Amino acid sequence: MSHGTLEPFLHAAFEAYEGCSPAEPPSSFALLLGTLRNGRALIAATEFARNARSADRTATEEFRTTIVPRFGTAYDNIHRGFWCDSRDLLRIHRQAAAQGLEVLGSIHLHPDWHRIGPPSERGLRISEAPTPMDAYMFASTGWLVNMICYVERQEGLLCYTLGAWRPAGGPDATACAPLRIQLHEHRERGVPA
Template sequence: MSSDVVLMDPEALSGFLADAIREYTACTPELPPRSWAVLLGRFTDDAMHVERVGFAANIRETDDSVLQEFDATIIPRFGACYANGRRGFWCEPHELLRITTEAEAEGLEVLGSIHLHPDWHRIGPPHERGLRVSQEPTPMDRHLFQGSGWPLNMILYLERREGRLYHSLGAWAPPSDTEPDASCRALAIRLRTPATVVE
């Protein structure tokens, strides 16, 4: 089932936002921030409803098959910056199975994933400051979104302005299987408004 609308209480992402801020404030130009989580929720008649996130172990720097995948496919296709083991997140399969099983026990499903994009043009190494990212997918993101096949792929963009942190969200459907370099389709995000009584 797919939909072009994502429904969400802002609180559903509070744990992810806290993790993203921790990563962002601790990063250096050589050690990029990384934050990734699984989006859990329900499919409704015409929307995907995100209810919470699940965190998993990252094996990007420790699993031989993942390292080989980056060496053979990712780095040649998307650039030498991905030789840095802090670039990218690869979910440990047993952790994903655990998250899926626990979600099913609660009546939830895995809808997709969310990850962090920082204002790398400001905080990255000088030779990478021409790379501007946002809440939109990069070519590498499109590749991974297509590989996962999940219907919902969210990106949280985090930037520092005037001494404060600001963020924005993007939600994306994966590119078509038949067009690997195609764009991702933007999904609409609807945040639940707190209940208030207007007198």
């Protein structure tokens, strides 16, 4: 993935982080488009999608019957958790195919919620690693690359750390295997840096 490919997501993630409150966690989610070559996922673009978590009946039912009982009442908050709008997903799949790409995965934001969230959740430790809920969703989508961008404020600056994961497979839907991330700077041939 190039730094330029990541920039739109980072801009949206930082903006969401700055605008959040303890009652409304920041949310930023995008799909990763690219190709597979020699066993490597080459991410060429990020495409944003809407969160249908509170509007889609299937999502509402999944959160009510499975996610909240399994992962806790924090997921009763309609601002927590992401469910990609199916119309956006179809549009993005079609757009990717027209460009010779495919949807390889997703990227989403984790804030330093243990610092900025409500006092009742300050004991949580969130990072670029998947939560059990993330691992469940990664296994459900079956996507090859699932990136988490952990954003925190350090000495007045917004900083980020990236993690990439794939579902580990098998009977444990809460396991993920780490993936190595390589960022590169895209330059045209013959153009000096």
